[in-house]
Every structure is written in structure tokens, then in C-alpha cells.
Amino acid sequence: MADFTLVVGNKNYSSWSMRAGLMVRLASIDADEVVIPLDRPETAAAIRKHSPSGKVPVLLHRGLAVWESLAIAEYLNELKPEAGLWPAAVAARAHARAISAEMHAGFAELRTHMPMNIRSSYPGKGMTPAVRADIERITSMWRDCRKRFAGAASKDDGFLFGAFGAADAMYAPVVTRFRTFGVPLDADSEAYAKAVLAHPAVAEWIDAAKNEPWLIQSCELE
Ligand SMILES: N[C@@H](CCC(=O)N[C@@H](CS)C(=O)NCC(=O)O)C(=O)O
Known part of the structure; x- marks a missing residue:
């Protein structure tokens, strides 16, 4: 049994689980994984056994439970600073935390109208003016980060x-949503x-999502 256990929801549907799963991989810790299928009669009780918030992901370590994806990033960073979850330079690190917090707190329109569903394909669906505004904000942040920080790393x-870190993990489920909903992107x-989809930890998560047996009907669009 490993020192750490990461409790997650369906890999196909649970974007917060994906974020934490990628962070654990980046930290190179040996962690057992417990997958709790969401949206079933037994789900809430199964999650409550591990997570005080009643939500996944939650990282268990020596009697401690750390829930909330950003808190998991910070805990892993404290234990494994050498993993580079956050950038080395102070300004880049502050910026990475800011865009990660913006993801954590925001983009409700995108999340509502383009729910994560890795293995499905709904090109053209879900687009509204408010979703477009979220997409424009996200892609302008990506371009800005690449221009200002990546080259200097x-x-x-x-x-x-530069290197894959916690901020990329926070946006990886946005990348998969863009693919699911066929969102055209600037170059x-x-x-x-x-680059995100080709990262080995992301590719592994996507493969596992595609092979999951569970279906959540309410997340499957017509
Ligand atoms: N803010 C939380 C969000 C966690 C969250 O909303 N998790 C969802 C799954 S993606 C959940 O556990 N839902 C409970 C349920 O479906 O029963 C985080 O960053 O970890």
C-alpha cells in the first residue's frame, strides 16, 4: 500500500479529479488511486468516507485528508518542491497561481455549457456569447503566458x-472540452x-477515461 491515496471521480467526466490526478503524477509520488463512480445512489456516502466536503478529488496522506484541487497542488508543492508544480521565478509563480485561481473560481459559462466528457464529440454544441467570452479570456491568458513566461523559463x-506544471493541470480539462466541442482555436x-494532449500524464488519463465502463446520462448531450 502506498503512502498516498488519491480519491477521484469518473475520469471521463470529473474535471477536478483530472487536475489533481495530473498534479500527483507531476509530483512523482507513489499513490494508490480510488475511483468512485459519480451520480449513483451510493456515490455520496462513498465520497463522504474520505472527503469532508463530500467532493472529489481528495488526497489522503498519513491520516490527513487534503481536498480542493488547488489545496492539493499546494500540499504536493510543499512536499515535493523539486517537482516544479509552480514556476521557479517569483513573478511567474504569482502569475501561475493567479490564473489557476481564476480557473478554480470562474468560467462558469464554459463549465455549464461545455461539460467535460472526454470520450464524446459534440462539435458546434454549447457555444453561446458568454461561453465565447470565457474562451476568449482563457486563450488570451494562454497566449500571454507563453509570450511572457515560457521563453524565459x-x-x-x-x-x-515552459515545463508542464500545476497551471497546465488546471487548464488540461479545458483543452479536452475544446476538443469535445470542436472549438476552433488560434494558432x-x-x-x-x-502540447497538453501529448503530455504522457494527460494521454494516460484520456486513455483511462475512454476505457471506463460508466455512463452518466445527464452529461451525455443529444
Ligand atoms: N472546488 C472543488 C470542486 C470539486 C467538485 O466539484 N467535485 C465534483 C466532481 S467533478 C464532486 O465531487 N461532486 C460530487 C458528486 O458528484 O456527488 C475542487 O477544486 O476540487
Whole structure:
């Protein structure tokens, strides 16, 4: 049994689980994984056994439960600062935390109208003026990060701050939503989306999502 356990929901539908799952992979810790299928009669009780908020993800470590995706990022960063979850430079680090917090707190229109569903394809659906505004804000942040911070990092693998980090994990489910809903992207955002999808931890999560047996009917659009 590993020292850590990450409790998540369906990999196909649970964007917050994906974020924490990617962060755990980045931190290179040995973690067991418990997947609790969402939207079933037994779901709430099963989650409550591990998570005081009644939500996933939750990271369990030596009697401690850490819930909320951003708190999990900070906990992993404290234990494994060498993993580079946040950028090394102070200004880049502040910016990475700000855009991650903006994701955590915002983009309700995008999240409502383009729900995460990795294995499905709904090109053209879900677009409204408010969703478009969310997409414009997100892609302008991506372009700005790439321009201001990625080139100045010690390593630029095509991600927001050079190397894949917690901020990229926060936006990875947005990238998969853009694919599910066939959202056309400008050239720089498309290059970033491709880099995210090609990252081994993201590719592994997507594969697992595609192979899950569960279906949540309310998340499947017509
Ligand atoms: N703000 C939380 C959001 C967690 C969240 O909303 N999780 C959803 C799944 S994506 C959940 O656990 N829902 C409970 C349920 O469906 O029963 C975070 O950042 O971790």
C-alpha cells in the first residue's frame, strides 16, 4: 500500500479529479488511486468516507485528508518542491497561481455549457456569447503566458510557463472540452492544446477515461 491515496471521480467526466490526478503524477509520488463512480445512489456516502466536503478529488496522506484541487497542488508543492508544480521565478509563480485561481473560481459559462466528457464529440454544441467570452479570456491568458513566461523559463516544452506544471493541470480539462466541442482555436492556443494532449500524464488519463465502463446520462448531450 502506498503512502498516498488519491480519491477521484469518473475520469471521463470529473474535471477536478483530472487536475489533481495530473498534479500527483507531476509530483512523482507513489499513490494508490480510488475511483468512485459519480451520480449513483451510493456515490455520496462513498465520497463522504474520505472527503469532508463530500467532493472529489481528495488526497489522503498519513491520516490527513487534503481536498480542493488547488489545496492539493499546494500540499504536493510543499512536499515535493523539486517537482516544479509552480514556476521557479517569483513573478511567474504569482502569475501561475493567479490564473489557476481564476480557473478554480470562474468560467462558469464554459463549465455549464461545455461539460467535460472526454470520450464524446459534440462539435458546434454549447457555444453561446458568454461561453465565447470565457474562451476568449482563457486563450488570451494562454497566449500571454507563453509570450511572457515560457521563453524565459529554463526549459520550454510548449506549456504555459515552459515545463508542464500545476497551471497546465488546471487548464488540461479545458483543452479536452475544446476538443469535445470542436472549438476552433488560434494558432498559438492550438499549439498549446496539442502540447497538453501529448503530455504522457494527460494521454494516460484520456486513455483511462475512454476505457471506463460508466455512463452518466445527464452529461451525455443529444
Ligand atoms: N472546488 C472543488 C470542486 C470539486 C467538485 O466539484 N467535485 C465534483 C466532481 S467533478 C464532486 O465531487 N461532486 C460530487 C458528486 O458528484 O456527488 C475542487 O477544486 O476540487
